[in-house]
Amino acid sequence: MLSIKEVSKHFGGLIALKNVSFNIEENRIHGIIGPNGSGKTTIFNCISGLLPVTSGNIFLDDLNITEKPAYEISKLGIRRTFQGADLVPSMTVVENVMSGIYNPQKSDIIQTFFRKPFKKSDSEKELYNKAVETLKIFNINDSAERWGSELVWAERQLVQIARAVISMPKVLLLDEPAAGLGNNETKQIGTIIKKIRDIGITPVVVSHDMKMLMDTADYITVLNFGEKIFEGSPEQAMKDSRVLEAYLGKE
Numbered sequence: 001m002l003s004i005k006e007v008s009k010h011f012g013g014l015i016a017l018k019n020v021s022f023n024i025e026e027n028r029i030h031g032i033i034g035p036n037g038s039g040k041t042t043i044f045n046c047i048s049g050l051l052p053v054t055s056g057n058i059f060l061d062d063l064n065i066t067e068k069p070a071y072e073i074s075k076l077g078i079r080r081t082f083q084g085a086d087l088v089p090s091m092t093v094v095e096n097v098m099s100g101i102y103n104p105q106k107s108d109i110i111q112t113f114f115r116k117p118f119k120k121s122d123s124e125k126e127l128y129n130k131a132v133e134t135l136k137i138f139n140i141n142d143s144a145e146r147w148g149s150e151l152v153w154a155e156r157q158l159v160q161i162a163r164a165v166i167s168m169p170k171v172l173l174l175d176e177p178a179a180g181l182g183n184n185e186t187k188q189i190g191t192i193i194k195k196i197r198d199i200g201i202t203p204v205v206v207s208h209d210m211k212m213l214m215d216t217a218d219y220i221t222v223l224n225f226g227e228k229i230f231e232g233s234p235e236q237a238m239k240d241s242r243v244l245e246a247y248l249g250k251e
């Protein structure tokens, strides 16, 4: 579905990614792990069009999306969350999720001007309902009318994911969705990721938490200093000497 082909990314003299290739398959939870600074966020930035690659290509099905701008890639069905990102505190939870729809159906300017204040237009109502439905997937629809600022960090992470899920992308890139969360909350994120896969979105999860991906991912790619050092099942990764060395250091 999504193919990364020999992608390199240089920042001046720093090589953040070196000839990295891997495939994201439909309906498979793909984990990307690696130590700090190994290039995990950079590969997401390249896929989502936020950073130009130095060399290599990225294909969505048969379409070469390497040179496409971020908004177009998003419209083609690749969405992402950001590491450590937050909600808009002055918007309600449901409004935060609504803001994830890239192109609210063509809004009728005249209607917007002349309708009574506080009366929602039909397309707004539709969008609102869709956002509540999305919150239901995450079991946080009870919090729909709370302010973004009222939620604790774990809840805010869920809403952030809901904001990306509402547009039903083909691929959802999640950058450290469990960062800063405790064990139980991390498990909950794992369950959510499986749910996302079950509704037909292919999740790609960046994490440096090996345990979390062991329990969640079907397949993983391991990066170390910008290079792919392993790909395969989580079980195989645990036995791979290069992975263990990158993670645990030489004994």
Ligand SMILES: Nc1ncnc2c1ncn2[C@@H]1O[C@H](COP(=O)(O)OP(=O)(O)OP(=O)(O)O)[C@@H](O)[C@H]1O
Binding pocket: 011, 014, 015, 016, 034, 035, 036, 037, 038, 039, 040, 041, 042, 043, 083, 208
């Ligand atoms: N915009 C940038 N300009 C310059 N250097 C960058 C930029 N973005 C990333 N880097 C560098 O590229 C390397 C890879 O960074 P990246 O953020 O992709 O790592 P990461 O695997 O996501 O790490 P972490 O686990 O800390 O999130 C690092 O050395 C980083 O300092």
Ligand SMILES: [Mg+2]
Binding pocket: 040, 041, 042, 083
């Ligand atoms: Mg990162």
